[in-house]
Amino acid sequence: MSIRQQGRRTWIFDEPPGIVGTAAVGGPREGRGPLAADFDQVLPDLRAGAASFEQAEQQMEEMAARLAIAKADLTPEQISLMFAGDLINQLTPSNFTARSLGIPYLGLFSACATAVEGLTLAALAASSGVAEQVLVVSGSHTCTAERQFRYPNEYGCQKPPHSQTTATAAGAAVVAAGSGPVAITAVTVGRVCDEHISDPFAMGAAMAPAFADTVQAHLHERGLKAADYDLIVSGDLGRVGQGIACELLQAAGISGGRLEDCGLLLYGDDKQVFAGGSGCGCAAAVGFGHLCRLLREGQLRRILLCATGALLSPLSCQQCESIPAISHAVALERRC
Amino acid sequence: MRVKPQPEPWYQMIVQRHTPPRRVWCNCLCAFIGGGLLCSLAQSALFVLMEFGRLTRQEAAPLVLLGVILLTALLTGLGIYDRLGQKAGAGLAVPISGFANSVAASMMEHQSEGLVLGSGCNSFKLAGAVIVFGIVSAFSVTALKGLIRLLLG
Structure with missing residues (x-):
């Protein structure tokens, strides 16, 4: 195996x-x-x-x-x-x-x-x-x-x-199995994290703890530093969530890596999308479209794609439940 | 009634540091200007109808309301109203335009599910609460008024 x-x-x-x-x-x-x-x-x-x-x-x-x-x-x-x-x-x-x-x-x-x-x-x-x-x-x-x-x-x-x-x-x-220019070398399965955010507009704040938790676990379990990756990409924390995630990672003693966010990469400075993009398609299109191309072309060698999801429903929000979130990480490497 | 959960103070502080503040004064000013413009427009229409259309106030007022509703529905259908609403906020939500928009938007949204079960059933999805609580409060206030009158003779 x-x-x-x-x-x-x-x-x-x-x-x-x-x-x-x-x-x-x-x-x-x-x-x-x-x-x-x-x-x-x-x-x-x-x-x-x-x-x-x-x-x-x-x-x-x-x-x-x-x-x-x-x-x-x-x-x-x-x-x-x-x-x-x-x-x-x-x-x-x-x-x-x-x-x-x-x-x-x-x-x-x-x-x-x-x-x-x-x-x-x-x-x-x-x-x-x-x-x-x-x-x-x-x-x-x-x-x-x-x-x-x-x-x-x-x-x-x-x-x-x-x-x-x-x-x-x-x-x-x-x-x-065993082929392709971009290799999947490791994955870390996320845990559901909940810091009791209940504002359904505050997705970044709800998901940032899950992202920090998974990145921390991944680096710890593999014995790596954040700087070992060319890029650590969050799924769609947006501007607000990314700021919070940086702070959470620093508090956990993780620093030095380069963080990017799919939701921000997708739209840049477009003010019409407010704090950035989100949704299943965001991490999928940016990860598979943009980041895989950079890996294939050799502009990146090794990245950690760490997509984040807010596990709410409109019903759960109205019933005053907080917003749980999950983040799964996958390490992608350019195959030499 | 259940209470909304709150984050721990330490996390609340971090979130606050990174969340852009809501520009309350700017929003108030935009609402004042947006709502003011709409109301001035309606007032001017009322004036024109009364002055040149030779209508009484009682006759002209419902026509103006219908005009605002029609204009809102039209702007909603053209996809302009939501952009105006983002700018003017309560300025457009509080007048009858807010009510008309919620009905028109809901009907448009559910068009794909058919005329009756889609648009028809969902038309008061948002505005239903306004009607229910409007009637309940109107009834309560009137009942209270009648009761006080009865007691005072």
Whole structure:
């Protein structure tokens, strides 16, 4: 077996599986942002000809999946397992994508951390020998998430400056055992952390402790320093959450590494998204589209992608529950 | 009633350090200007209807209200109202435009689920509370007023 446990929750892949094909699809705002060049396809508008925003989200996921499979020089029939997830109730966009592709499918939910959860399980499946090629897909749509978690899209309420905007994007990756230019060398499974934040707009503050917890565990269990990674990338903490995470890591004695955030990379200084991007598609598109390209091209050698998810529902918020959060980490390395 | 959980003071302090403050005074000013402009527009319409349309105040007032509702629904449908609402905040939420927007936005949102079960059933998703508590409080105040009158003879 080429996989072993190190510490309590880190898995090390001695013969690392690799990412053989990736694709990212973005919405119109994402397509105008700093990562425009990293999208394989950009939707002309939020609906893109679909009958509903939910359908547009599903089409986006399917598009990303098909592109990633094609870029890996494979066909859907050659993929033996698919992990997918999104933010919509009962994961309908992912379920419908799996229906179209006909690939054996396991649906996942850990909110915005779903892409990395998928990558973790795909690496496990590929390296354990149960599936040769595994597909990971995750996506989100700003209009479907707004409607499900907050208010109707056209409702004119005032959003606070610390709120985040759900990304309209989808990302897909094909993981295969022992090959591919980007290797998955280790993963750390997150714990659910809750610092009793109950403001559903304060996602960054709710998720930062989970991020700090997972990064700390990963570095400790592997005996690494933050500076051993070229980049430690959080999923979507946004401007507020990133500041909090820095402080939490410093308090835990971790310093020196370079921190970036997918939600900030995706939009840059765009004031219209408030404190940054969020959503399943954010970490998926930035991770699989942008960061994997930098690794392939050699601009980065070793990164820790640590996606964060807020595990709330509109109901739990109204019932005065606090917002629990989770963060899974995956170490990606350029294969020499 | 359950109470919202609060973070520990140490974490609250860290969060506060990194959370941009809400610009209360700026928001108040924007609400004042936005709401003021809307109300001035409605007042001018009332004046025009009474002066040039030869209507009484009782006849003109409902027409102005309908006009504001129509304008809000139109701006909501065109996707402009939510941007104005982000700027003007309570200035647009408190007048009847806020109510009209909540109904129009909910109906638009649920269009994909059909006319009756989608738009129809969900139209008062947000505004329903205003109607329920509006009627309950109107009834309570009127009942109290009647009771006091009865007692005082």
